[in-house]
Amino acid sequence: MSSTSIAVMASGRGTNLKVILDAVKAGDCPVDVSLVIADKGDAEALNIARIAGVEHVVHVNPKDYSGREQFDAECADLLDKHGCQWIVLAGYMRILSSAFVRRFRGRIINIHPSILPAFAGAKAVEDALLYGVKVSGCTVHLVDEVLDGGAILAQAIVPVFDDDTRDTLHARIQIEEHKIYPATLKRMVEEGFSIEGRRVIWAGKQ
Structure with a gap:
């Protein structure tokens, strides 16, 4: 797991995601955005990530899961699968379950x-x-x-x-x-x- 590898979780317009990706491209932010997860299929953040060439861009639909814990567990497995050191919330409108927070304690960032x-x-x-x-x-x-x-x-x-x-x-x-x-x-x-x-x-x- 690289110390610079991050995942971004977003729900909407993706303005903070775009700023991060632009800073990475300009050489001003030495992180690797290896995964973007959105909980809404029409989130502009998904398009921003694809255009920027993020390797893994995923829509995880909450309606496919029986509850918040199950949804969060699927997201958590994706984060581990892709070796993400940091989880960056960028306009992510879901409250994270306690189990998710415990699993990644000290590694989840929000603004x-x-x-x-x-x-x-x-x-x-x-x-x-x-x-x-x-x-x-x-x-x-x-x-x-x-x-x-x-x-x-x-x-x-x-x-x-x-x-x-x-x-x-x-x-x-x-x-x-x-x-x-x-x-x-x-x-x-x-x-x-x-x-x-x-x-x-x-x-x-x-």
């Missing part, structure tokens, strides 16, 4: 559109606006059994303007997502990290 631990969950951008925060942003974190609760790898901050809507704020957050996701993957494979309590300690120099 979330808020400064965690504030505003976890699917409506993070809307919740931030309703709360009246003056800054928001995004967080790259490890995945554990708590929704958006894993140890934090990287964060970026954006201002919140008085006339922001959900769409304008989300667009500003996505600009930062597209910077820090591939940058964090690069740092993971080049430097590595350890975890002390909840703190991620990077092995390289600051």
